[in-house]
Amino acid sequence: MKIWAGSMVALGFTLCGVQAEVSSQQLEQSLDLRERWMGLTRDVLLAPQWTDDNQSFYYKLSVEGGFRFYLEQLEPGHRAQAFDHQRISDALSKASGQQFSPLQLPFDSFSYGRNADIRFYYDDSLWSCALDGSSCARQQRQGQPKAFGVVRDLRVAPQNSAKVSADGRYQAQTVGYNLRISDAKGATVLESTDGSAENFYDPQSIQWAPDSSALLVLKVKPGTARLVSRVLAAPADQLEPKTITQLYPKPGDAVDIEQPVLVQLASRQLKPIDPQLFAKPYSLDELQWRSDSSGFVFKYTERGHQLARVVAVDAKTAQASALVTEQSPTFIDQWGGSYLQLLQGNNPGLLWLSERDGWAHLYRYNNQGKLLNQVTQGQWRVRAVQRVDEAKQQIWFSASGMDPKQDPYYVHYYRINFDGSGLTALTSANATHEVVYSADFSHYIDLYSRVDLPNQAELRRSADGSLLRVLAKGDISRLTAAGFKAPTPFVSKGRDGKTDIWGLLVRPQQFDPNKSYPVIENIYAGPHSSFVPKSFWPFGYHSGGDKVIGMQALADLGFIVVQIDGMGTGNRSKAFHDVAWRNLADSGFPDRILWHKAAAAQFPWYSLQHGVGIYGASAGGQSTVGALVFHPEFYSVGVAYAGCYDNRMDKISWNEQWLGYPVGEQYRASSVTEHASQLRGRLLIINGEQDSNVDPASTMQLVNALIKADKDFDLLLVPGGEHAVGRSSGPIRYVQRRQFDFFLRHLQQQQTPDWNK
Template sequence: MKRIGYFGVLVFLTSQMAFADQVEPEQVERSLSLRANWMTLTRDLMMHPTWAAEGDAFHYKLSVKNGFQFFRDTVERGEPKLAFNHQDIAGALSQTSGEDIDALQLPFDRFRYADNGQSIHFYYAGQSWKCQLNDATCSAMTRQTRPKAFGVVRDLRVDAHNVPHDSPNGRYRAYVEKNNLVVETSAGEPVFKTSDGKSEHFYDPESIQWAPDGSSLVVMKVTPGDARLITRVMTAPEDQLQPRNIVQLYPKPGDAVDKDQPVLVQMAEKEAHVIDNELFGQPYQIDRVEWQEDSSSFTFRYTERGHQLVRLIDVNAETAEPQALVTERSDTFVNQWGTFFQPLHEGNKGAIWLSERDGWAHLYHYNGAGEVVNQITRGEWRVRSVVHVDEERQQIWFSASGMYPEQDPYFEHYYRVNFDGSGLTALTEGNANHQVSFSADMQYYISLRSRTDLPDIAELRRTKDGSLVRELARADISRLTAAGFKPPETFVAKGRDGETDIWGLIVKPQNFDPEKRYPVIENIYAGPHSSFVPKTFWPFGLHSGGDKVIGMQALADLGFIVVQIDGMGTGNRSKAFHDVAWQDLADSGFPDRILWHKAAADKYSWYDIEDGVGIYGASAGGQSTVAGLMFHPEFYTVGVGFAGCYDNRMDKISWNEQWMGYPVGEHYADSSVVEHAELLEGQLLIINGEQDSNVDPASTMQLVDALINADKDFDLLVVPGGGHSVGRSSGPIRYIQRRQFDFFLRHLGQRETPDWNRITSEKSD
């Protein structure tokens, strides 16, 4: 036998070890194609049931062989038929958009009929579309209103939609001319005109609203906010060689917003009254202007800068005097992402209002004097949405979660209750999440019942007693199961207070072996505006802020355990649970997440966190990913951050001021990972689309600059032309996902990844 020295043995063993731990290209390719291969394996899984504006007709999306189709039906008929000719629509949309569209993979989930059923409207590729059904032609619909950046600053580069607003009684029409309000008769004779309108204080034609009887109108006089413009360079446009500049109106935290001042014009007196703004003098936003049906007053919602004070203001149409029907205050934030209110028009009027003042989101009944008549719902559970308010019957239909202690507290159920709080009636049942759609007359509803481990069951029921009319669809996942799908495991552990349950999901590899140990990766999204761990069955597509189960499964199949957790600071639990995020987005629920991981490791021998946990996320999840590596480096050691808002001062005004408050202070810097670049440990891959219109791409480049200045190593992938969802639903998805997979395989899995440059060269040969 030939003798070799120590060095030769070391080289031999190292090469053998590298070979044994090498990932084969086929393994990665299977994960990259998992979603496409599994997407069409379900049958009869209903999505997005939609009722007609009147009558008993409805339509829905249904999984069929090789894809999806839309069907329509009625309560009485019970004979579903195709909602339109899918082949014709696919062909017309392909021709107009330039994209190759499959009739069984139409790129929209919902549509509505228009023009007496002769056309359909839907949203696709960032804009609204209209397709005529008789001649199968499709066209993008032109936006008619002036854009309002993040809802608070009008884009004055775009002309307002200044068409005459006719009064309901047909006597007058109103419009804006040279920044002033003009009212004339229907015959064009001048009746009233303001003279104080200027470019710096203009009357907004799109805000004109007539009283139902035509006796008055309300219009907003606007003091424009800061016109902050950011410029992005499209370095590789598809239609030309040279780069192109893209300019976007993009207000950021601390910027001045448009200040809307309501003005009441009384037609009998031909007088304009500027409404006293003592009750709404520091607006972040004034919205939801609505007249009483008897024209006696109009209401609007006032959100004060800082999101700690919200009022429902009622303005008397005769006296022009405002009063606060409702005043809502919070020491932290009033959650405008989970709000509901509805002015009442009968009796002594008033409003139905959603508040978290007792620690949970509940409904309150106010009278016309601004007094609380009664609290309608109460308990350690929260109202999630209000579907319908029936003033005649004094009843409310709503959804709620957390009412059943034995169930997942995020599962939604639907109920009916009387204004006085009596008669609480459940309309759904079973240990599952429910999605319900009601007919226009509230006589019927379609309920979709599912869990991550329970495929959807769609039922048509009667609202009066919840009785079953018929089962509409029952999902068949036998082919999906045969292909290897297994539902994720729900896991619950105590949070930082030792009492609160923290809920999450565990996704295992398809070839899972309980005798092995698997490194763990967390898919993080900790945005306070909602909760994010999936609760319904559908495992494909996108989830707000991160992958759904199949995206996690694809990564798990490479030899990982992949999890998703809703820590404190996220929504849909108690007010105290939510308040953890207040002025501290760097917290990201990490104390709860780390305890959750440790509890899972204590329970399962295969849950390996000894050498650190991987983490990835997009947008706010990107910020949390980097925060994990910086602020908890003893626990999180490898991260991939997509499109992160790494410094909340650089991101859009609306989301960040809601949770970080106003004015901008040192707490913004405290949560910034850019300001703490010197703390980075572990391995980091940053991925960003250069055309991100949601988070200013400069946020990413400022983090890169700070890391370079701190002499830190990291990987960076900038995708030319990529948007905010790069790596999720746009751009070269396969390439970006493969880079993410490779990064975790090398740095967390300690495995050698394929030589993709060689492989792609061989393929091209």
């Protein structure tokens, strides 16, 4: 049940009074909350997947003692363990050096491999374990990586196995910096001579035309090879430190310039494509041949993310033409608002996702780039496309915000005809949904939940959406008996006085409405998505932090802990999102502050008397410091994890998307390092020494600026810690305890235990 902020004004509330010293036992209980509660759910189904033959599916299910993975038949519904949990836990424990029990395996989903094995991600790596438990190994990444998608790591050799044409008559690969095409006997048919270290043919980009008449390949001018070095001060295998280097392009750096080249076998010619239509590239993506081999198509994103284009190249003439040109005065969202699908059947063309009418919707074009129709429309947004059925001229997609009576972030699933008719809803329950289709789309699993509704899983028939059977209904009776109470959604108006701003509140287990509680905000302002939880699973995944339980653990120490999606975050209208453009310092604070004030006006126990506490990680760390720098009259205590405190120091991809190109005054304006002298309140900075996501130097530059400004602050550097230190990696318990201590001392003015006794 959501609570709407109305005109009700609190008659008054008591101030946060002096409280007894918090005990070590209280803190220990909060730190242990996730472990104590994790095993209290039953029949909560997670991460369903189908087998390739469409006849069965598998999933993770909470059981007494933890979780089991099950494999279930479509007909007649027989269920068995998906694998031998004891064998897998033994093999993984031996291979990783960490001890795992059969019911506490460290992954939430897996896939069946082709060699009687399962594959899953653990510890930021892909692992493969034989089903018989005979082996388990971390898989090495293949090929030449591209740092943040734009600069090839030339220290790593690319995959250079020969690419064989569909008819088997030819094979192509690079020799040195050049392209060589040979026949089946190995005789050279064509070989370039213009390749060099400064302009080379990329073997990983070679694509043959379906009829083997031609191929396309990218010729590459390398971008800036910026290497970031980190010192591993306390390695596990030796006394002396180690130095680690990472290819890490930053905003403004030169990216790889990729030149498509058409190779025509009949004429034995290599024809570079005129770059006039893609002259200022950030990236060239989704290169693909048309099914009739008449040409190929790719998506071009211009540097600055304000222009995107679908470019078609004719295989006979090598001439390029623009099928779609998309422009925006702000940004074109490549994180959550990008989709291109070629239509290769009897009515060739393409589908394209655009926010040109203010919302993310699908548009259909013919093969010459003429707009045929807008497929979807309305004040809601398409979230993803799952299937394009050219035979039936239908699109299967997910969307949010279509039902004005529901939370606008809830995801639902639909089917629609190419011409925009026949919109059919495949989900209806007032909740957010995850639908997983069988490979032939004949059936689907509908997994839905809310923060106050545990996971419900149903098997349905796609043709008519009919229910075949209920797979699982989450049972949280034990969790509720232990004290769990679902977070409370709360909605108020934003800075424009009319837009709804959604968030949620977490109260202490021993909540007393007659008391007054200081407030702490858990912030992540994106802006690449929305972040307030909408589904039930409060514990988070092994790789995804602690979600609601982490907020509950903090709340139990005597706080109200909240999370809000202010303007500038995603999954709403284009205008809602555009607030972030070239202004990451905004972080939605005008909306957040109004939200807090609306909550305080409605709830007497919601105290803003001593300022609001705030914490966050990564971009949330940046926003946390921003709260104390730009809004110190409202926010008073902050804990900042792994922040990108100056966006010029962070990765190129995320920052140029929102702050634009070239690097200019907008970067300086959003930098909290540049404004460190404005800091007020109390600040704890936490960072992992080996953060590979955000250059740790960004943290030390902020520290340097604070010292120069003669500011007091606390700093915790975790040796060997990665980007997720204190959330899903590293010494989580210690780091969280430091966060809890900090808020208790500075927001509640409580004395915390002497942990060194």
